Amino acid sequence: MKGKNTPEKTKNVEKAREEQKMGEKTIEKNAITEGVIWKQLLIFFFPIMLGTLIQQLYTTVDTIIVGRFVGKAALASVGGPAAVLSTIVVTFFNGLANGAAVIIAQYYGAKDRKSLHVGLHTAYLFSIVISLIVSLVGTVLTPWLLTIMNTPQDMMADSTIYLRIYFMGILFTLVYNMGAAIMRAVGDSRRPLLYLLVCCVMNIILDIVMVVGMKMGIAGAALATVISQCVSAILVTWSLTRAYDAMKLKFRELRMDARVLKKELKIGVPGALQACAYGVTNVVIQASVNSFGTDTAAGWAAYGKLDLIFWTVSSALGAAVTTFAGQNYGAGKMDRVYKSIRVNVVISYIFTGAIIVILFVFCEPLYHMFTTDPKVIKIGVYMLRFLIPSYLLSVLLENLSGGLRGLGDVFWPTVFTFGGLFFVRLPWIMILTKIHHEVEVLLISYPLAWGGTLLCLIPYYFWRKKKRMKLAGR
DSSP states (O other), X not given: OTTXXXXXXXXXXXXXXXXXXXXXXHHHSOHHHHSOHHHHHHHHHHHHHHHHHHHHHHHHHHHHHHXXXXXXXXXXXXXXXXXXXXXXHHHHHHHHHHHHHHHHHHXXXXXXXXXXXXXXXXXXXXXXXXXXXXXXXXXXXXXXXXXXXXXXXXXXXXXXXXXXXXXXXXHHHHXXXXXXXXXXXXTOOHHXXXXXXXXXXXXXXXXXXXXXXXXXXXXXXXXHHHHHHHHHHHHHHHHHHTOOGGGOOOGGGOOOOHHHHHXXXXXXXXXXXXXXXXXXXXXXXXXXXXXXXXXXXXXXXXXXXXXXXHHHHHHHHHHHXXXXXXXXXXXXXXXXXXXXXXXXXXXXXXXXXXXXXXHHHHHHHHHTTTOOOHHHHHHXXXXXXXXXXXXXXXXXXXXXXXXXXXXTOOHHHHHHHHHHIIIIIHHIIIIIHHHSOOHHHHHTHHHHHHXXXXXXXXXXXXXXXXXXXXXXXX
């Protein structure tokens, strides 16, 4: 009979009501917009930091095992040109993912369920489409990309194998990163951490089996990473499909909404270009490093892995303040936005100071994890101790940029970053390192670029703060 409730229909209605109720409960009890700021920042930050550390551990384990069991040229290949190019791709996409996350965080803070649901599906489908394009283009262009980086001939074959396998499996990395960004945008930074922990253990086991046991060399290291990241992508997708209410991923509803995609790209593209700009300058730096020979390239590759300790903390703090700024901005709490940024700066300097001391004191034994070559260790230790004091500039830049990103303010920070990179760092490297072919001349380009960017960003930050607080009636 028409309109009659069957037991199955009644059950479905009750289930829908329960999901709606759970979704409302989840959004209403939002510690990011209501809790103690320093405490909530740390609770949110630690899982992101550990997750980022675990994700980087994939490639670090590859580097250690390859360096120990394959050879010096293979170590330079995995940690040098291949690492730079893969980092450019991932950081560019992460900029796009962060744009989606900012919009989703703002919708979540404003409790706009409909837009939140549309934003989720738009972002997820976009990650699939863009990853397929990157996979095809990257696989085809790998030899050319390595050539323009002045990759030494004894590194070319291994670098090509590693990068091509990496690009073939890039779908899993990008889908995981988008899914994790979405989950963090709504305040969930713990489950992405748990999924990565499982995959890290798998990666280590596969590295030992494929590289040490099966003697697959650099190809085994690349395959171990791809397989592990595939599992992380499956887990984060499964988690989204089991969420409640507006946060629930439904494959039949996957489509890109033009209005929402435009908003996500408006924030994501400048952020992606900013991240990519760092990557481009790193290509130039890598080419310059390669000109010093394989020992310096290997030392730089191992330095890059130790340097990730700082970048893991810095990027996690930046992601935390972006989410806090985005959700509180969506909720209309401007005082809380800027208080969150101030508190995060203090926390950042405490962590950065500790990292500087630890790396300065223990850098030599840490280098022994990667290689036993005394010349490589000596070069790497010198580079690390030269650069780590400038972390104090970089972490402030990350905090201010992250806070502005959460507010949707990305254009001018991107312009300032481009200025520091393309008008300070690149000219310095391309001109002065030709005149004075010394490692110190190359390294000093880092603090010079960060300092130049901050000279523009700090006044802009306070000007925008004054303007926003005035509009908010504060």
